[in-house]
C-alpha cells in the first residue's frame with residue numbers, strides 16, 4: 001500500500017466494513033457462553049462499561065493511526081513514528097497484532113466450521129422434532145469426531161483465504177449490507193419468541209440484575225477482553241481499514257454506530273439463548289457449546305423452525321466470514337510488506353492458520369486433557385490468552401501511540417471532529433482508557 005491508496009467510495013462503505021469485522025461469533029457464540037461462565041448480569045454490566053470506556057476510544061485510536069498513515073499497519077506505524085521522531089520499533093506493534101489475529105483465526109475458523117455443520121444438519125431436517133437431550137448428544141458426538149470438524153474448518157478457511165487473495169471483500173460487504181438486517185430481524189424474532197417461554201423471566205433477571213459480590217479481578221479481565229474481542233480492537237486489524245477511510249468522515253459517529261449494533265446483537269442473542277437455558281433447566285455455564293445446543297431447541301418450537309434455523313446459520317456464517325476476512329487481512333498485508341505476492345501471502349497464512357486450528361479441533365477429543373499451560377487445554381489457550389491479554393495489551397499500546405506519540409495535528413485530523421471533541425477523546429484515552437486497561441490486566445494476571 002502507498003499514498004495513492006484508493007479511499008472507500010462512500011462513508012457507508014467504511015461503516016459496513018467495520019461492522020462486518022465487528023459482528024460475528026463474538027456476539028452470538030462467545031458472548032452468551034462467556035457471560036454464562038462469569039455470572040450473568042455482573043459480566044454484562046462490566047462488558048458494556050468497558051465497551052464505552054475503553055472499546056470506543058481505543059477503537060478510534062486504532063482507526064486514527066491507519067487513517068493518518070494511509071498505509072498497511074506495520075508501514076503506518078513505522079512512517080508515523082518516524083515523522084514524530086519516535087522509535088521505528090513501533091512497527092513491531094503491527095507484527096504483534098498479526099500474531100494475535102493468527103491465534104484468534106485458528107479457533108475462529110474451527111468454530112465457524114461448526115456453523116457449517118449445523119447449517120447442513122438443519123437443511124437436512126435433522127433437528128426437526130428433536131428433543132433437547134438429543135440436540136445436546138448430537139453436538140457431543142460431533143465434537144468427538146475430528147474428521148468432520150477438520151473438513152468444515154478446511155472449507156471455511158478456504159472461503160476466507162480465497163476472498164482475501166482475490167481482494168473481493170468489498171463485494172461480500174455489500175452482500176452483508178443486505179443480509180445483516182435479516183440476521184438482526186431473526187434475532188429479534190427469537191427474542192420475541194423467548195418472551196413466551198417459561199424461562200424468560202429468569203433469563204432477564206439473570207442477565208440484568210447484577211450481584212456485585214460476584215466480581216473478581218478475573219471476571220473483570222474476562223469482561224475487558226471480551227469488549228476488545230467483540231469490537232475487533234487491539235490487533236491492528238481495524239487499523240488496516242482506517243487507511244481507506246474518506247477524509248471528511250467523523251470517526252466517533254461511525255464507531256458509535258458500530259458499537260451500538262454490536263452490543264444489541266449480543267443482547268438479543270443472549271436473551272434468546274438464556275431463555276432456552278432456563279426453560280430447559282440447563283446450565284448457563286455449560287461452555288462453548290451453549291449456542292449450538294440452545295438455538296436448535298428454540299427454533300424447533302417455532303413454526304417452520306427448520307427453515308428459520310437453516311437461515312440463521314447461513315446468516316451467522318456470512319457474519320463470521322466477514323470477521324475472519326478482517327482477521328486474515330493484517331497477516332496477509334504483513335507478508336506482502338515483506339515482498340511476497342498477495343496470492344502467495346494468503347496461501348501461506350491459510351496453511352499456518354489451518355495447522356494451528358488442528359490444536360482446537362483435537363482439544364475436543366484426543367487432546368482434551370492435554371493442558372500445557374495454566375491448566376488450560378489448546379482450545380482454551382488460543383481462545384482465552386489472545387482475546388483477553390494480547391488484544392488489551394495491543395490496544396493499550398496503540399492508544400499510547402495515538403494519544404501520546406502521534407503529532408497532535410495529525411491525530412486531530414484523523415479523528416475528524418471538532419476541537420472539543422478531540423480534547424475529550426484525548427482526555428478519555430490518556431487518563432481513563434490507558435491506565436484502566438493496565439490496571440485490569442495486571443490485577444487479572446496477578
Ligand code: PFF
Pocket residue numbers: 021022023024025026027101104228229230231232233235237238323324326327
Ligand atoms: N469482532 C469479531 C467478533 O465479534 O466475532 C472477532 C474479531 C475480529 C476479533 C477481528 C478481533 C479482530 F481483529
Ligand code: NA
Pocket residue numbers: 021022023024025026027229230231232262
Ligand atoms: Na463482535
